[in-house]
Amino acid sequence: MSAVRRDGFRQSARVAVDRVALAGLRSIYGFHPWHAQSPTSARPYRHGVADLVNSVSPQVVVEVGCGLGAVLARINAAKRFGYDVDPGVIRAARLIRSRSIVFAEGGFEQVTEPQIDVLIAVNWPHDFPPDQMRRWLAPLYSRIDYLLVDIIDPSSPSAYRHYHDYAFLEGCAEPVATSDCGEKLRNFVLFKVVR
Ligand SMILES: C[S@@+](CC[C@H](N)C(=O)[O-])C[C@H]1O[C@@H](n2cnc3c(N)ncnc32)[C@H](O)[C@@H]1O
Incomplete structure (x- = not known):
């Protein structure tokens, strides 16, 4: 795998993990879904x-x-x-x-x-x-x-x-x-x- 593809994969994985974490937080606090979809990694x-x-x-x-x-x-x-x-x-x-x-x-x-x-x-x-x-x-x-x-x-x-x-x-x-x-x-x- 090229370095560029590896970096792209890592970045996508980071965004996915951050979104899951924020979705968990949203399930507790009920804030607008935009926040769970928009971590700083994204x-x-x-x-x-x-x-x-x-x-x-x-x-x-x-x-x-x-x-x-x-x-x-x-x-x-x-x-x-x-x-x-x-x-x-x-x-x-x-x-x-x-x-x-x-x-x-x-x-x-x-x-x-x-x-x-x-x-x-x-x-x-x-x-x-x-x-x-x-x-x-x-x-x-x-x-x-x-x-x-x-x-x-x-x-x-x-x-x-x-x-x-x-x-x-x-x-x-x-x-x-x-x-x-x-x-x-x-x-x-x-x-x-x-x-
Ligand atoms: C798209 S988010 C952006 C959050 C933050 N500024 C950022 O860039 O990460 C917009 C936020 O503005 C808040 N908001 C919308 N209208 C507002 C208002 N009149 N006064 C204060 N907050 C408001 C929303 O509740 C939401 O949390």
Whole structure:
């Protein structure tokens, strides 16, 4: 067997094992099936997202829509907070992640941290219209330094409800770094809030 085929086989086996483990966790906590189908071995974009965040050496990082905390687990920050509207995924994240990450049920409106170096919201805002995102984010600008979001190319073959361009951030925040994090037709963009 060639080295390339062997690596491919190992990778597929890793994804299969991770999916079985997460399916077991899901049978206990009842979270959305997407999480069991999407371990980081199958969706390595989370490494790239964490790299973007770590590049600004943050002290306080908040992720809204954090799922099982797979992004937060890869971030080097003294304080990490994860919010998600799915109570099952929050309970499971508390079990599998470091106690140093604080998880809470909720969305943007529940974020209480007074000063946030990086606020992350990836792989779910496409379910909500731009105006809703604008209304959620507007009260937070005074408390955040950076915002990290994903932008899906409208030519993507997968159907999404909304394709954000984050035009409403103009005058509030400027893009300072972009990476596809290994994804096709999706970019992860780090915005710096303008003071
Ligand atoms: C596809 S998962 C992505 C999880 C994580 N961001 C990642 O990339 O690994 C989307 C998550 O967003 C959560 N979510 C959806 N709408 C939300 C909202 N309005 N506020 C907070 N979380 C939300 C879902 O419950 C789900 O756990």
